Amino acid sequence: MRDLIHFCWGALRGFPSRTLLMLLAMSIGVSSVIILTSLGEGARRYVINEFASLGTNLLIIFPGRSETAGINPSTMMGETPRDLTLGDAQALTRHRNVRRIAPINVGSADVSHGSRSREVVILGASHELLALRHWELSQGRFLPKGDLDRATPVTVIGSKIRDELFGAKQALGEWLRIGDRRFRVIGILASEGRSIGVDVQETVIIPVASAQQMFNTSSLFRILIEVKSREAMEPVKQFVIDTLQHRHQGEKDITAITQDAVLATFDRILSALTYAVGGIAAISLAVAGILIMNVMLVAVSQRTSEIGLLKALGATPNQIITLILTEAVMLSALGATLGVALGELGSLLIRNAFPDIPAYAPGWAIITAVSVALITGLLFSLLPARQAARLDPVQALLKH
Amino acid sequence: MITLKNIHRNFQVGDQLVHALDDVNLTISAGEYLSIMGPSGSGKSTLLNLLGLLDRPSAGSYHLNGRDVTSLSDIEQAQVRNQEIGFVFQMFHLVPRLTAAENVELPLILAGIEPAQRHAQVEAVMQELHISDRSHHKPDQLSGGQRQRVAIARATINQPKILLADEPTGNLDRKSGQDVIHLLEDLNRRGITLIMVTHDAEIGQRAQRQLHMMDGAITHEQSA
Known part of the structure; x- marks a missing residue:
């Protein structure tokens, strides 16, 4: 050999x-x-x-009915028979295995400060979103705790928006015009990267009630629910479906997907x-x-x-x-x-x-x-x- | 030792059938010194190849040490070549990338002998042929005479009974040619059967038994 x-x-x-x-x-x-x-x-x-950075044990709820096991074309189209409302979101907080709940609204509007302006994706959100998405702030604070219904004129902006609109000037505490309203900048996001299609650096976040007023709608785009443990995912999902069916006069017209299914x-x-x-x-x-x-x-x-x-x-x-x-x-x-x-x-x-x-x-x-x-x-x-x-x-x- | 009976060897060249060997009968005893002479195309190389089991006859029988070797399988024939027959070629046929010692070692490797024993054997043979100081040289660093010595060392390393030499001096000058002939004759004196093909009458006449060939047949035989 x-x-x-x-x-x-x-x-x-x-x-x-x-x-x-x-x-x-x-x-x-x-x-x-x-x-x-x-x-x-x-x-x-x-x-x-x-996906893991979205937060683990995440349940995503959106309007429109489809099979709940996964994604199919109709879930993506999101045709809405009945709105998902803030009331729905509040009703879901009652379950003991729900740790955080974040209603989300999305729209786009012109954002300006002084002579500078640009069009930005506006995220209507609540205090909970920061922890749920594992984001961090570089300056200031996030949206205040409290009633989801209250349309406080405050905003948290991404670092790129800050750079573009304020340049080297101090942004914190300044007024920002979004659409036809004025918001005070209370925080700046430090996080980078993308999360489900939204570039964190190019986001402007306002309270969900303000977003509903601005876009003149009572419906939500998504409700994100963080469940306390992996084992509790199924029970919470069932609870969500049942609760919302009850609230929607017996119609099963929402879709709840777990992150596992997407993943x-x-x-x-x-x-x-x-x-x-x-x-x-x-x-x-x-x-x-x-x-x-x-x-x-x-x-x-x-x-x-x-x-x-x-x-x-x-x-x-x-x-x-x-x-x-x-x-x-x-x-x-x-x-x-x-x-x-x-x-x-x-x-x-x-x-x-x-x-x-x-x-x-x-x-x-x-x-x-x-x-x-x-x-x-x-x-x-x-x-x-x-x-x-x-x-x-x-x-x-x-x-x- | 060697008995050839009614050996024929035909080649098809185009649409013509060439009789390279035409009814050859030959008996060679152990220890003989035999030369085969004749013009080119007379069939002397074909006869030598046949004796060396490099070629099979078209008809006839070849008995080597009482055994019919024409009917042996390829593997058995290879073993006979390895153990009982040594070849010396006009072109030396050394493997150019191997050293002299490695060339000599090849038949032992093919026979599956252990490295330690191989090296001792190679050393002994090369010493005997006075080329041990050249053992680590590549063939292109050796003179023609030295190359043929290496080839003879390789041919005799398994102590075969028969040594077949095809124009062993054909590529050598007169002086080293004579050296090689003396070396081969020396081996013959020690008992090996030496069969040599040559067209050089002077060398051929040194053999005790001289065969003359023409058109694939043995025409006459002389004894010294």
């Missing part, structure tokens, strides 16, 4: 350009599988982390995506296998006299086959190792370039890539190996 490896290693080193070419092809195949799956996996984890859907989609890109990258591995076959065929004809000599010295056909196969497997193993190293380097670069995306190649991808490399290397060199074994030693020795 050691002799075999030694001999094949010598043969590989004897033809450096051929060997390098093969290693390159193999390692590109393996590394592309690793890089692409690490991207897919990174995207999946990114999305999952984003599971995204997880499925992104896993499928990862498999798909991994599969596409695996094609390049198969191409590398075909390359191995061609190169080994060339290697056999390049070395006919050597193979003929080995036969004259008493090598059996099986020994010749073993020799060629070992050489091919060594090539693929080296190429695969190189490819894993390159792939890991690639995903490291991706992680450096996009720190938000945890681009780590999943273990199955690495194992599959390496074993596919070895198997294709072996399979595709069977033909050249058999050709070498069948070589006529007389002809092989004559050709020199």
Whole structure:
């Protein structure tokens, strides 16, 4: 065995350009599988982390009826037979397993200070939202506690809005015109990043009652409920459905989804995506296998006299086959190792370039890539190996 | 030791059937020194390849040490080549990327012998042939004569009973050619059966038994 490896290693080193070419092809195949799956996996984890940052044990309620297990087109359309009101939200606080409840309203309005103005997504919310979303303030305080019905003229703004409207000037305590009303800035959000489609930095938050007045509506966009424990999710969900059915004259016209359901859907989609890109990258591995076959065929004809000599010295056909196969497997193993190293380097670069995306190649991808490399290397060199074994030693020795 | 009976070897060249060997009968005893001479195309190399089990006859029988070797499987034939027959070629046929010692070692590796024993054997043979100081040189760092010595060391490492030499001096100058011949004759004196193909009459005449071939047949035989 050691002799075999030694001999094949010598043969590989004897033809450096051929060997390098093969290693390159193999390692590109393996590394592309690793890089692409690490991207897919990174995207999946990114999305999952984003959801986790929404707060755990989150129940999301929105108007419009659909099956409550997951997402389907009609839930996205949100066609509303009956409004979800502040009264509904208050009714839901009664359950002992509800920790926080945050009614949300969304609209868009022009926001201005002095001569500067821009259009912004306005979030009508309550005091609870800060803790529920795990946001943090850099200055001031969040919306005040108290009656949801009270339309206090105060606002909390994202850091980008502050920069755009106030520049270097002090924003805290200043008046901000939103639509046709004036609000006093009481807090500035420190958080970055996105949460369900809202860029925290570009948000202006006002009390939900103020938002209802401004947009002239009594309905809510969402009610977010944070449940005390994971086990209590189902009972609370049932309580929400029952309570709101009762309040809506027996109509089941709301949808309550748990974060798990949303997460599971995204997880499925992104896993499928990862498999798909991994599969596409695996094609390049198969191409590398075909390359191995061609190169080994060339290697056999390049070395006919050597193979003929080995036969004259008493090598059996099986020994010749073993020799060629070992050489091919060594090539693929080296190429695969190189490819894993390159792939890991690639995903490291991706992680450096996009720190938000945890681009780590999943273990199955690495194992599959390496074993596919070895198997294709072996399979595709069977033909050249058999050709070498069948070589006529007389002809092989004559050709020199 | 070697008995050939009614050996034929035909090649198909285009639509013509070429009789490379045409009804050859030959008996060789152990320890003989035999030369085969003749013009090119007379079938002498084909005969040698056949004797070395590198080629199979189209018809006829070949008995080696009382065993019919033409009916052996590929694996059995390979074993016979490894253990009982040594080859020396005109072109040396050394593996260029291996050192002299590694080239000599090849038949032992193929026979599956342990490394420690192999190295001792290689060392002994190379010492005997006065090339042990060249054991770590690659073939392209050796002179023609030295290369042929390495090839002879390789051919004899498994202590075969038969040594087949195909124009062993064909690529050598006169001086190293004579060295190689003396070396081969020395091996013959120690009991190996030496069968040598040459078109050089001067070398051929040194053999005790000289075969002359023409058009695939043995025309006459001389004894020294």
